Amino acid sequence: MAAAVSPMAPAGLPDLPAIAGVRLAARNCGLRYKGRPDLLVAVMDPGTTAAGVFTRSLTASAPVLWCREALAAGEGARVLVVNSGNSNAFTGKAGVASVERTVAQAAKAAKAKPAQVFVASTGTIGVPLEDGKITVHLDEMVAEASPDRWAEAARAIMTTDTYPKAATRTASIGGVKVTITGIAKGSGMIAPDMATMLAYVFTDAAIPQAVLQTLLAKGTEDSFNAITVDSDTSTSDTLMLFATGKAGNTAPASAGDASLRDFRRKLNDLLLDLAHQVVKDGEGATKFVRIDVAGAASKAAARRIGMAVANSPLVKTAIAGEDANWGRIVMAVGKSGEKADRDRLSIRIGGVQVALNGQVAEGYDEAPVNRHMKGHDIVIEVDVGVGRGKATVWTCDLTHGYIEINGAYRT
Amino acid sequence: MAAAVSPMAPAGLPDLPAIAGVRLAARNCGLRYKGRPDLLVAVMDPGTTAAGVFTRSLTASAPVLWCREALAAGEGARVLVVNSGNSNAFTGKAGVASVERTVAQAAKAAKAKPAQVFVASTGTIGVPLEDGKITVHLDEMVAEASPDRWAEAARAIMTTDTYPKAATRTASIGGVKVTITGIAKGSGMIAPDMATMLAYVFTDAAIPQAVLQTLLAKGTEDSFNAITVDSDTSTSDTLMLFATGKAGNTAPASAGDASLRDFRRKLNDLLLDLAHQVVKDGEGATKFVRIDVAGAASKAAARRIGMAVANSPLVKTAIAGEDANWGRIVMAVGKSGEKADRDRLSIRIGGVQVALNGQVAEGYDEAPVNRHMKGHDIVIEVDVGVGRGKATVWTCDLTHGYIEINGAYRT
Numbered sequence: 033m034a035a036a037v038s039p040m041a042p043a044g045l046p047d048l049p050a051i052a053g054v055r056l057a058a059r060n061c062g063l064r065y066k067g068r069p070d071l072l073v074a075v076m077d078p079g080t081t082a083a084g085v086f087t088r089s090l091t092a093s094a095p096v097l098w099c100r101e102a103l104a105a106g107e108g109a110r111v112l113v114v115n116s117g118n119s120n121a122f123t124g125k126a127g128v129a130s131v132e133r134t135v136a137q138a139a140k141a142a143k144a145k146p147a148q149v150f151v152a153s154t155g156t157i158g159v160p161l162e163d164g165k166i167t168v169h170l171d172e173m174v175a176e177a178s179p180d181r182w183a184e185a186a187r188a189i190m191t192t193d194t195y196p197k198a199a200t201r202t203a204s205i206g207g208v209k210v211t212i213t214g215i216a217k218g219s220g221m222i223a224p225d226m227a228t229m230l231a232y233v234f235t236d237a238a239i240p241q242a243v244l245q246t247l248l249a250k251g252t253e254d255s256f257n258a259i260t261v262d263s264d265t266s267t268s269d270t271l272m273l274f275a276t277g278k279a280g281n282t283a284p285a286s287a288g289d290a291s292l293r294d295f296r297r298k299l300n301d302l303l304l305d306l307a308h309q310v311v312k313d314g315e316g317a318t319k320f321v322r323i324d325v326a327g328a329a330s331k332a333a334a335r336r337i338g339m340a341v342a343n344s345p346l347v348k349t350a351i352a353g354e355d356a357n358w359g360r361i362v363m364a365v366g367k368s369g370e371k372a373d374r375d376r377l378s379i380r381i382g383g384v385q386v387a388l389n390g391q392v393a394e395g396y397d398e399a400p401v402n403r404h405m406k407g408h409d410i411v412i413e414v415d416v417g418v419g420r421g422k423a424t425v426w427t428c429d430l431t432h433g434y435i436e437i438n439g440a441y442r443t
Numbered sequence: 444m445a446a447a448v449s450p451m452a453p454a455g456l457p458d459l460p461a462i463a464g465v466r467l468a469a470r471n472c473g474l475r476y477k478g479r480p481d482l483l484v485a486v487m488d489p490g491t492t493a494a495g496v497f498t499r500s501l502t503a504s505a506p507v508l509w510c511r512e513a514l515a516a517g518e519g520a521r522v523l524v525v526n527s528g529n530s531n532a533f534t535g536k537a538g539v540a541s542v543e544r545t546v547a548q549a550a551k552a553a554k555a556k557p558a559q560v561f562v563a564s565t566g567t568i569g570v571p572l573e574d575g576k577i578t579v580h581l582d583e584m585v586a587e588a589s590p591d592r593w594a595e596a597a598r599a600i601m602t603t604d605t606y607p608k609a610a611t612r613t614a615s616i617g618g619v620k621v622t623i624t625g626i627a628k629g630s631g632m633i634a635p636d637m638a639t640m641l642a643y644v645f646t647d648a649a650i651p652q653a654v655l656q657t658l659l660a661k662g663t664e665d666s667f668n669a670i671t672v673d674s675d676t677s678t679s680d681t682l683m684l685f686a687t688g689k690a691g692n693t694a695p696a697s698a699g700d701a702s703l704r705d706f707r708r709k710l711n712d713l714l715l716d717l718a719h720q721v722v723k724d725g726e727g728a729t730k731f732v733r734i735d736v737a738g739a740a741s742k743a744a745a746r747r748i749g750m751a752v753a754n755s756p757l758v759k760t761a762i763a764g765e766d767a768n769w770g771r772i773v774m775a776v777g778k779s780g781e782k783a784d785r786d787r788l789s790i791r792i793g794g795v796q797v798a799l800n801g802q803v804a805e806g807y808d809e810a811p812v813n814r815h816m817k818g819h820d821i822v823i824e825v826d827v828g829v830g831r832g833k834a835t836v837w838t839c840d841l842t843h844g845y846i847e848i849n850g851a852y853r854t
Binding site (some may be wrong): 087090091092119121122123124125127149156157158159160247263264266267317345346349350352353355357358359360362363365366367368369370371372374375377387389391430431432434436438439 | 470498499500501502503530532533534535536537547558567568569570620676756757760763764766768769770771773774776777778779780782783784786788798800801802803841842843845846847849850
């Protein structure tokens with residue numbers, strides 16, 4: 033647990049402005065961690081709408097099941113409660129009861145309906161959650177919540193993350209300035225189909241729930257669903273977007289509304305920023321790897337090829353070893369199951385043509401590629417030569433640090 | 444490359460009897476390795492039939508493509524040439540020409556047809572193969588080949604393997620004793636759909652090619668296709684079975700022939716033995732892990748669930764850390780995409796009920812499970828509670844050794 037901060041960590045958190053209608057509180061509740069906040073409460077003003085995208089795991093945790101249900105009720109959002117250290121996953125009926133007690137207490141504290149309360153837990157799977165350690169704080173935390181506690185909020189949801197993750201953007205909706213701010217945590221079990229473990233994004237824009245859901249689902253596609261650390265999918269993966277409406281813009285009628293153009297762009301940019309921060313803090317990561325796939329039969333095929341490369345342990349360990357072992361990239365393309373023309377396959381690493389038409393490029397000079405491999409930002413371009421499908425995915429390398437962290441996480 | 448011998452290596456090679464009609468030669472040809480054989484030639488008497496199962500990679504190597512073609516020609520087998528150190532994969536037209544030259548020279552040396560020559564190359568991908576270093580030896584190797592060189596043969600095909608792999612069985616076909624002997628090599632890029640990189644099995648039984656192919660394909664299903672080291676699929680994976688017919692049994696008419704009952708059993712047993720040896724020598728492996736899945740919707744579903752558990756980096760690192768972190772098993776079941784009932788899921792580790800009906804088992808005592816985790820043989824049983832599908836898969840743990848070997852393989 034004493035892993036060094038990722039070499040790719042940003043210099044620090046950006047300035048995170050208040051979002052009108054959102055107040056935050058963070059505390060140490062003693063579930064697992066000492067000397068740092070591990071419980072987050074966000075209180076949102078009445079009228080806040082909510083959207084969510086959740087893990088596709090078939091063994092989803094009790095909090096995830098609750099959030100899906102609450103979202104379907106369509107009552108908006110008033111409180112968010114997140115703890116780190118225990119995921120309340122695979123805890124059976126006891127886990128469901130824990131969620132119910134937490135929701136009931138949070139609703140009471142904020143004078144909200146249960147269906148307006150969202151919860152999440154992240155950490156060890158299969159250990160009953162001592163929810164009393166959470167509920168005992170909720171009255172006070174709802175009361176003490178304030179608009180300026182983003183940095184503590186970002187820290188409260190961390191588990192094996194080596195740095196807190198946040199991003200903020202401003203956008204204009206019909207001439208009205210709105211702000212979007214999000215926090216996220218990784219950092220293992222990051223894979224396609226809801227990659228981040230937890231990310232929460234808040235805006236003061238006025239956006240109806242159905243529109244908000246569409247914006248979030250679309251924005252996830254090329255951000256959180258395009259990253260992978262280790263191919264593992266958490267039982268708790270959650271990405272939520274809350275809109276308080278305090279900015280006073282005219283509510284858009286649909287996700288395609290022309291007034292949303294700038295907001296969509298800024299939201300997608302923020303989601304990608306958070307997703308990249310999660311990858312850069314992948315457990316043990318020392319390299320941030322972008323894989324551009326082109327020439328595939330379709331965009332989906334390109335994505336799958338990219339993910340096959342990104343998830344290949346042999347590719348990931350070669351990158352960790354700063355070895356431009358492009359043969360392993362060929363291997364990974366081949367195992368993706370997607371159409372590729374071996375004799376038209378081309379690969380560039382760090383912008384240098386390494387392979388062309390199915391063999392090593394004529395006059396290939398390894399020196400500049402070796403220099404590229406020594407940096408933190410690795411770029412791999414693959415053209416599989418069969419069509420026009422393109423996709424980009426991001427991953428990190430597989431290092432001794434990953435083994436270290438995950439061979440001793442519980443004990 | 445100086446990895447210590449796997450702690451799960453057998454005490455040594457078994458006694459490997461001669462197979463009538465098979466002669467072997469091994470030499471160092473200087474392609475990559477020093478002080479050890481890296482070139483194998485097997486010469487088989489006229490009348491030998493052949494069967495093969497190959498990688499499903501869509502970027503298969505030139506030797507694999509050649510073998511598929513030669514097998515389809517149905518001319519039987521006279522010579523097998525295998526080199527280690529360079530896989531001749533993704534080498535374009537030059538790689539195809541290398542295969543053609545090697546085949547032509549081997550055919551000439553053994554007075555055989557080109558379609559009776561099978562070749563394989565294992566090692567680095569994407570580096571042109573200096574086939575001259577191979578062909579220069581072929582005349583002499585065919586001439587010097589002898590029936591008793593199994594140990595050298597098993598060593599000649601090794602790459603990062605830490606020990607040679609071989610197995611032998613005797614069987615009876617219609618009262619006639621026949622012998623089956625096989626050699627194999629791993630040890631990274633081991634995954635479903637042709638798991639081993641290379642395995643060659645020889646028998647003196649008389650078995651027509653079509654029957655031999657069916658026996659091999661069926662035998663692969665629950666052996667080489669049920670193991671995984673790192674989920675990566677090689678471009679060169681090859682499993683071949685040669686039958687010289689010298690034992691003098693009556694040739695069976697079909698794979699279902701009653702006279703083949705004992706042979707089938709022994710062949711399957713030998714294939715499983717070789718597959719297990721490959722897993723136990725998985726790169727960096729310190730644990731041999733059996734995963735029994737029951738209660739799945741079908742056998743195929745059970746296999747996929749088992750593979751999801753076996754390939755999960757988080758499960759594999761927990762096993763390396765001797766941590767009975769069954770929550771990660773739940774996670775892996777959930778990400779398999781196969782139907783599972785979270786609230787009926789049960790898990791046993793080392794025979795101890797850890798989880799039952801979706802939560803930790805009542806009175807669960809971690810002590811005996813922790814003791815089990817410290818051994819080399821780990822047994823995980825998962826019942827997903829939805830049907831009657833069963834499957835077993837085998838894997839190894841993910842350790843610092845894997846990172847070490849693969850972060851510095853080429854350089």
